Amino acid sequence: MDGQTERPARDGEDGATRRRLPPAERRQQIVDEAVRFFAEVGLEGKTRELARRLGVTQSLIFNYFATKDELIDAVYEKVYIGRLSPAWPERLTDRSVPLRDRLLAFYSEYSALIFEREWMRIFMFSGLAGASLNRRYLEHLGDVILLPLLAETEALAQTDAPPKMEDVWNLHGGIVYIGIRQHIYRMPKPAKPQEEIARAIDKYLLYFGIDSEN
Known part of the structure; x- marks a missing residue:
């Protein structure tokens, strides 16, 4: 949290014992x-x-x-940034692969990494505490994943109204909510999460008139 300046007690103050490690x-x-x-x-x-x-x-x-x-x-580095593959931006913008396939591949891998109790709860606690972790992570995610995804959607959209960043966030948030439902609200997760992810992606593409083969 911003401004945390908690300082150490002296050795032995808390009665802990120590095993030497590198x-x-x-x-x-x-x-x-x-x-x-x-x-x-x-x-x-x-x-x-x-x-x-x-x-x-x-x-x-x-x-x-x-x-x-x-x-x-x-x-933060371990839980958030360490789970973002540097290969994802390039794979998401590889137009030799249909956008639906790119989205399915990304969100299948991404969900496997974040649909975990620790990730979800730290994210929740950080947001409630007003800490900078969430903001930093979401800004990073927006820059390296969601902005490229918006550009790919714009390139294929067949609607009069152009896609907006909010549309991409809605897709992303809907998929992340599957994990929130399980680890924060303690509700049963979908029997087949990947089918729910595919349904969200198909709905997103349909809204912009994007053929699943493109």
């Missing part, structure tokens, strides 16, 4: 547990409690991350 392995361990921790309790969770779960001192965490903000940034 620095890179220890840092990864902290980030992995922080993902699980913040997904469970929200971004207001205290690093003292995170340290207790890790079995280390709070000060050890701050040896790797100067502030809680830095730790949350590392969580």
Whole structure:
């Protein structure tokens, strides 16, 4: 969260015991547990409690991350940016492949990565807390995925009214909602999520008069 300046306790203050690990392995361990921790309790969770779960001192965490903000940034990189494949923009704009096939391939892969409890709950907690994680992620997603998708839709649309960015966000949001329904609202997920994704894509293409073979 913006402005987090939580500082470490002194070694031994929290009574934690420590097992020595190589620095890179220890840092990864902290980030992995922080993902699980913040997904469970929200971004207001205290690093003292995170340290207790890790079995280390709070000060050890701050040896790797100067502030809680830095730790949350590392969580952001792992949960959000680390799941966006650098190959997706090129594949989404490959006009040798029908747009429907490109969309199906992208959202099948994307949904497999984000339809997870940790991703959904951290995203929810970040939004509720007014943290910058959501804004940064959605801006990045818009630039590298949704703007190219809008251009591809514009190139094929057969309607008088041109596609707008809001139309692309509506498609994207409708698909993401499948995961929200399961992990946030605790409602049963569709029996066949991929069929729901295909239905949303077909509805989107039909709205703009785009043939599924184009």
